[in-house]
Each structure stands twice: as C-alpha cells, then as structure tokens.
Amino acid sequence: MGKVAFVFPGQGSQKVGMGREAFEASGAARRVFEEADEALGERLSQLCFEGPEDALRLTSNTQPAVLTASIAVLRALDASFDLVAGHSLGEYSAHVAAGTLRLADAVRLVRKRGEHMQEAVPYGEGSMAAVLKADRGLVERICAEVPGLVEAVNYNSPQQIVIAGETSAVSEAGTKLKAAGARASTLPVSAPFHSSLMEPAELRLRADIEQIAFSDPRVPVYVNVDAKPIRDSASAKDALIRQVSRPVLWEATVRKMIDDGVSLFVEVGPGRVLSGLLVRIDKRAGRVSVQGPSDFAAAKDAIAEVRGG
Numbered sequence: 001m002g003k004v005a006f007v008f009p010g011q012g013s014q015k016v017g018m019g020r021e022a023f024e025a026s027g028a029a030r031r032v033f034e035e036a037d038e039a040l041g042e043r044l045s046q047l048c049f050e051g052p053e054d055a056l057r058l059t060s061n062t063q064p065a066v067l068t069a070s071i072a073v074l075r076a077l078d079a080s081f082d083l084v085a086g087h088s089l090g091e092y093s094a095h096v097a098a099g100t101l102r103l104a105d106a107v108r109l110v111r112k113r114g115e116h117m118q119e120a121v122p123y124g125e126g127s128m129a130a131v132l133k134a135d136r137g138l139v140e141r142i143c144a145e146v147p148g149l150v151e152a153v154n155y156n157s158p159q160q161i162v163i164a165g166e167t168s169a170v171s172e173a174g175t176k177l178k179a180a181g182a183r184a185s186t187l188p189v190s191a192p193f194h195s196s197l198m199e200p201a202e203l204r205l206r207a208d209i210e211q212i213a214f215s216d217p218r219v220p221v222y223v224n225v226d227a228k229p230i231r232d233s234a235s236a237k238d239a240l241i242r243q244v245s246r247p248v249l250w251e252a253t254v255r256k257m258i259d260d261g262v263s264l265f266v267e268v269g270p271g272r273v274l275s276g277l278l279v280r281i282d283k284r285a286g287r288v289s290v291q292g293p294s295d296f297a298a299a300k301d302a303i304a305e306v307r308g309g
Helices: 020-025 027-040 044-050 059-077 090-098 103-120 136-145 167-179 196-210 233-245 250-259 273-281 293-307
Strands: 003-008 083-086 126-132 150-157 160-166 183-186 221-223 228-230 262-268 286-290
Touching: 003 090, 003 293, 020 027, 020 044, 020 059, 020 293, 027 044, 027 059, 027 103, 044 059, 059 090, 059 103, 059 262, 059 293, 083 090, 083 250, 090 103, 090 221, 090 233, 103 196, 103 233, 126 167, 136 150, 136 160, 136 167, 150 167, 150 250, 150 273, 160 167, 160 196, 167 183, 196 233, 221 233, 221 250, 228 233, 250 262, 250 273, 262 273, 262 293, 273 286, 286 293
Parallel strands: 003 083, 003 262, 083 221, 262 286
Antiparallel strands: 126 160, 126 183, 150 160, 221 228
16 A cells, blocks of 8 residues: 655745635634734735735745645645655744644745745845756766856756856856756846855754644655655754755755555645646655645545545
8 A cells, every 4th residue: 555645845836816815715724824824913804815826925824824724725625645745945844743833833834934034144135946858967077167156956857956146146057057058047036045055044943943833743854955755843943043054955865765565655735836846756656736625536536546545
C-alpha cells in the first residue's frame, strides 16, 4: 500500500477568491478564517475573498493569506495523510497540518516573515527570474560568472530553476542563459527570496521563531532546505530559519518522498503549481489538486484507492 503526501503551495499561488468556496461550505473552514482574522487583528478573510489584487500581492499579506486559505481547505477536506511538505512558505502550512504549529502562531509568524524578507533588500534592488530548459550545471556556472550576486534559489524540476539576487546580476545572468539556449523570464516579486541577500531577514525571523512554542509533528515533514523528513520540534524550527536564505530543493524533496513510498500527492490550497511541477519530476506519481469542495470527491476517491479501499 502506497503512502499519501499532502503538499502545500507557496507565494505565487495566491488569487482573489481563494478559500471562499470552502468558507461558504464548511464550518471548519470558516473557523480557520475567523482564527486568522483574530490573530492578525484585521479582515484577512476579506482580502482573500475580495482583494484588491495589488494588496493581496504584497508579501506581508500574501504569506498569511495563502497559508490561511490552504489550511481552510485542509480542514474542510478532513482526510488522512501519511506525510507532508510545502514549497517555501508552504512549509508553514505543512507544519500546521502536522500539528507542529498552531494556526494563529503560524499566521503571525508568516506575516513577520514577509515583512522581514521585504525589508532585507530595498525595493527594486533585488529580483528573481525563472529559467527553463537549462540544466543545473549551466545555471550555476553562469550565476558564478556574472558580476554581482545572483544564485540558483529554487530547484523546482529538472527543467525549471529560479535564480535570485541583485537586479542587475539577475538580468545579466538571464541574458547569458538565453544566449546559451535557455528561456528566462523575470518574476513579479518584490524581493530576491531564498538568496543570501535574505540573511538579515533570517536573523530577525530566528528571534521570532524562538519565541513560539513548537510541538513534535504528528507525521514526518519533508523540509525544503535538506530535502529530508524531520520528526521533532527543534529540527522544524531550524529548517524554517535556514530556508529563508537558502535554496528550495523541491525536486529533491519530491524524489525523496517517492523513494520513501509516496504514490499519491494531494496539493492542498490555491493554484495547481505543485501538480504541474510533479508531472515534470515524475509522470508516474499520482496527483490531485484540491482548491475547494468541488475537488473533494476526486481527492477522497484517489486517497481511498491508495489505501486499498
């Protein structure tokens, strides 16, 4: 019998209206939004449901909004899983799902995380770009050759790597990668996430995380920074701190979960980004995306099939 992994999206998956279907259909989902609103002292739910989009795109809003929408869908779905992971910000959702973090603490933490990441680099001085059709060696070599700081920061799939750093260096690396036959496009983000330029944010977040009570997770949490499962609260804190200024090893994380027996990935939350990456990592792996109640039946059928039910 195979294992079921629940995986949670990160920044970039947000959209106006996310979580609303679950909110309207499920008391459990409503309670999630109410708890998040209370934790922040503002109507985060209204921002998720109605926007405006430019406010939702602000990093300090996006992070708690995506987490809250994901957990609302998770609680409304009410299905069992064997292990969890999340892409970047999504790792916080994974820890809420695993019981490592209380929802209110997680919402407040990711609000601070977003603020710290935005403040680490002045607006306009850092950027990110997605690189397609280039292998890891080529991307890393060109990043090393370019003057200024630019680094590979998201290893998402065999053919998708994200680079980040100083705006001028990211631009020059993109030009060189295109000349080498790759595709490169600037991402609509406000800071060079997961690059070493985020080290000031990491230091500030460390102080915030050390003040929060973490529990040992009920199921293994596969973390971005090492692509390995963690099973205790101290390791959870350490991984969340280190991931701020280090690469997201998503492809390696997915492959490790498959090696450890996962046969079905359930993407929980807004968008279908992780399902799309999964196809490129291993087409044989089962996958289903759950954004709201209209997806619940298909997800539960897929889970039952893996369980042998």
